Amino acid sequence: MTDEKxxxxxxxxxxxxxEAFGELVKLYDKKLYMHIRSIVLNHDDTNDILQETFIxxxxxxxxxxxKSQLFSWIYRIATNQTLDFIKxxxxxxxxSSEEINQRIIxxxxxxxxxxxxxxxxxxxxxxxxxxxxxxxVFKMRYYQELEYTAISEILGTSTGALKASYHHAxxxxxxxLKSH
Numbered sequence: 165m166t167d168e169k170x171x172x173x174x175x176x177x178x179x180x181x182x183e184a185f186g187e188l189v190k191l192y193d194k195k196l197y198m199h200i201r202s203i204v205l206n207h208d209d210t211n212d213i214l215q216e217t218f219i220x221x222x223x224x225x226x227x228x229x230x231k232s233q234l235f236s237w238i239y240r241i242a243t244n245q246t247l248d249f250i251k252x253x254x255x256x257x258x259x260s261s262e263e264i265n266q267r268i269i270x271x272x273x274x275x276x277x278x279x280x281x282x283x284x285x286x287x288x289x290x291x292x293x294x295x296x297x298x299x300x301v302f303k304m305r306y307y308q309e310l311e312y313t314a315i316s317e318i319l320g321t322s323t324g325a326l327k328a329s330y331h332h333a334x335x336x337x338x339x340x341l342k343s344h
Contacts, residue, residue, distance in 0.1 A: 168234050175225045185222055192235070195308075196242050202303040203246045205288065206271055213249050217242040236317035243300065243318055268292060290340035291333075297321075298333040305330050 174184035196217060201210040220241050228237055269289055291299055300319065304310045305326075312323040312330075319326070 172225075172228065172230070172234060181225075185225075188221070188238075189218060192238055196238065199239060199304070199308060200242055200246050202307045203243075203300065204250065205268055209249065209253075213242070213245050216249075217245045220245065232317045233314075236314060239314075239318040240320070247296070286341060286344060287337070289344075290337040293340055294333050294336055298329050298336070301326055301329040302333040302337070 171184055171188065174180040175188065177184075193214070197210060197214055200213050200217070201207070204210055204213065217238070221238055224241075228234065232240075269285065269292070291302060294302065297319075301315060304315050304318070305312070310318075312326050315321075315326050316323045321329075
């Protein structure tokens with residue numbers, strides 16, 4: 165029996181669920197934080213989304229069918245929570261996407277936890293100009309160094325489509341960087 169199967173069994177048993185969940189949080193906390201942070205770029209928002217993600221995992225672990233890896237299932241929940249958060253935030257702010265992008269860049273620059281230089285800020289600006297799906301694929305592949313098969317499970321997209329999306333994202337980023 166693999167460690168993952170044993171963990172899932174313990175998560176589904178009433179007497180071991182809380183202890184197993186603590187292990188799950190320790191196992192995925194930093195990875196999920198970095199995944200969510202690479203999308204929302206804000207520490208406080210990341211922590212809120214991370215907490216909501218773990219609540220959702222805890223509440224729905226019994227629905228995990230084992231058709232994918234536990235890692236992929238949890239990342240899919242985190243990704244969906246993050247995208248829902250962004251959509252809700254954008255809807256509430258009622259401002260243009262350009263204004264949203266500028267606010268994101270301003271928040272990155274003023275964030276005490278951001279340690280990037282001008283080149284990193286320019287890269288973030290380039291990424292913000294990509295369509296949402298290309299942003300996700302680029303960040304998951306470039307920053308988190310996830311394999312296409314893992315990204316495929318998380319996003320529910322074929323690896324061929326992901327490779328094409330990544331290639332187009334890289335090309336658009338290169339073009340953006342050359343023009344700035």
